[in-house]
Structure formats: structure tokens, C-alpha cells
Amino acid sequence: MGSGSDAFLSPAKSHLLSQAHGTILDIGAGHGSSFKYLSLDKLTRVIALEPNEHMHPKIRAAATEALFAADQVEITSLPIERILEKYPAGSVDVVYCNLVLCSVTDPELAVRNAHALLKPGGKLMFLEHVRAEDAEGQEKQDWISRYWCWFFDGCRLNRPTDRWVRGLEWAEIDMKPLTPEEERGTYFWHVQGVCTK
Ligand SMILES: C[S@@+](CC[C@H](N)C(=O)[O-])C[C@H]1O[C@@H](n2cnc3c(N)ncnc32)[C@H](O)[C@@H]1O
Numbered sequence: 001m002g003s004g005s006d007a008f009l010s011p012a013k014s015h016l017l018s019q020a021h022g023t024i025l026d027i028g029a030g031h032g033s034s035f036k037y038l039s040l041d042k043l044t045r046v047i048a049l050e051p052n053e054h055m056h057p058k059i060r061a062a063a064t065e066a067l068f069a070a071d072q073v074e075i076t077s078l079p080i081e082r083i084l085e086k087y088p089a090g091s092v093d094v095v096y097c098n099l100v101l102c103s104v105t106d107p108e109l110a111v112r113n114a115h116a117l118l119k120p121g122g123k124l125m126f127l128e129h130v131r132a133e134d135a136e137g138q139e140k141q142d143w144i145s146r147y148w149c150w151f152f153d154g155c156r157l158n159r160p161t162d163r164w165v166r167g168l169e170w171a172e173i174d175m176k177p178l179t180p181e182e183e184r185g186t187y188f189w190h191v192q193g194v195c196t197k
Pocket residue numbers: 002027028029030031032033049050051052055078079080081097098099100103104105
């Protein structure tokens with residue numbers, strides 16, 4: 001599904017990631033699809049967090065294709081729930097995640113760790129599908145979620161990830177639904193957010 005979702009989310013990814021600077025940590029980097037949106041001249045270091053080690057060669061290839069130097073890019077297998085074992089709190093300028101928090105084991109710990117990793121003024125940038133705003137969408141999500149997660153690697157359609165993110169301490173929150181007209185009453189509700197610590 002990687003290339004289909006990349007095409008759908010491409011304008012939003014481009015908008016978010018073109019602002020990334022300094023050190024960025026990409027939670028659940030997958031195939032490394034974020035590299036082509038990153039500005040080489042603004043970034044000093046990219047940490048790609050990906051527990052599935054089969055993806056690591058693809059991430060490395062995407063980084064090379066985007067002209068990042070090998071020593072600018074670290075790939076780690078740690079899940080976001082354990083990230084503070086390796087990277088200290090307050091050490092990262094941008095934490096980014098795209099379609100990841102729907103399937104991590106402990107999403108509330110994941111967002112707390114993302115927040116902890118950021119320096120003051122650092123930004124959490126995310127594109128995620130979350131619990132729908134409308135009753136019809138919520139009902140559909142609750143019904144399908146118990147089956148959906150078997151077929152899509154533990155993905156839960158009805159997680160209120162945006163609410164958990166809002167519950168943390170931010171200096172500024174800029175969060176909005178991506179395509180509300182198209183998605184109202186459906187199984188999906190995508191949100192785009194930039195939260196500044
Ligand atoms: C749907 S894919 C999205 C990949 C990529 N972000 C993209 O947009 O193409 C979700 C990714 O999250 C990773 N993942 C799952 N649990 C994780 C965790 N606890 N911490 C970090 N990454 C995780 C999976 O291995 C998978 O590569």
C-alpha cells in the first residue's frame with residue numbers, strides 16, 4: 001500500500017517535511033518514503049526508526065537516492081516506546097510520523113516519548129488516520145477495526161491519536177483534518193498536524 005498512500009499524502013508530506021531542519025527522527029520509517037521530501041540543506045541528521053529490519057536496506061537506498069551522506073543517517077530497530085534508551089530527551093528538532101501511530105503497541109507512550117525527545121521549540125509533524133469526528137464514521141470504524149487489524153499489521157482505525165497528542169504540553173498546536181469533505185461518514189479520518197513544544 002506504500003506507493004498508493006504516498007501519492008494520496010504527497011502534498012501534505014511535502015508541505016510538512018520541507019520545513020524540517022536540524023535533527024529529524026522519523027518514527028516507523030517503512031521504505032524510507034520521507035527522504036524524497038526532506039531538504040538536504042536544512043537537515044544535519046536523520047534518525048530512521050524502523051523495528052522491521054527487512055526495511056533497513058530500502059531506507060538506506062532511499063537516503064542515498066536523496067543524496068544524504070551515509071554518516072548523516074542512522075537507522076535503528078528500537079520501537080518508539082523504547083526510544084529514550086538510546087536518544088536523550090530534548091535532543092531532536094523534529095519528530096515525524098506518517099501512518100504509524102495507528103499500529104504501534106502503546107500509542108499513548110509513543111506520543112509521550114515523541115514529545116519528550118523534542119527540544120524546546122522542536123516540532124512534532126504528523127499525518128495519521130484517527131478516530132472519526134462524526135458518529136457515522138465512528139460507528140463504521142468501531143465495527144471494522146476488530147477485523148481490519150488482522151489484515152493490516154495491527155492497524156486500528158479508531159484510535160483517538162489526535163486527542164492524545166493535544167493532551168501534551170505544547171506552545172502551539174496546528175492540527176486539521178486532511179480531506180474532511182471526502183472522509184466524513186467513511187472509515188477514514190486523516191489529520192495533519194504540527195505541534196511546537
Ligand atoms: C504503515 S507503515 C508506514 C511507513 C512509513 N511511515 C510510510 O509512510 O511509508 C508503519 C510502519 O511503522 C512501523 N512500526 C510499527 N510499530 C512501531 C513502533 N512501535 N515503533 C516504531 N515503528 C513502528 C512498522 O514496522 C511500519 O514500517
